[in-house]
Amino acid sequence: MPIYEYQCEQCGKIVENWQKVSDPPLTECDNCKGRMHKLVSQTSFQLKGSGWYVTDYCNRKSSEKSSSESSSKKETPSKKD
Numbered sequence: 001m002p003i004y005e006y007q008c009e010q011c012g013k014i015v016e017n018w019q020k021v022s023d024p025p026l027t028e029c030d031n032c033k034g035r036m037h038k039l040v041s042q043t044s045f046q047l048k049g050s051g052w053y054v055t056d057y058c059n060r061k062s063s064e065k066s067s068s069e070s071s072s073k074k075e076t077p078s079k080k081d
Helices: 060-078
Strands: 003-008 014-018 036-039
């Protein structure tokens, strides 16, 4: 479940809340009963290094095709009837 951050417009308090994507957003501050709005925060999720699509899977299908094509080309000339 993602963590959402909310800030109260009245007192400025920032609250983190674990919620499902389908859950309704928080609307009232527990501290002062002011109106809350959702903050857009920076994520710590990074895609780098091996194990990502571009480095591991992107060229795999094309390399498999080229190796199977080259092996079939090698077999073809040896078959002469």
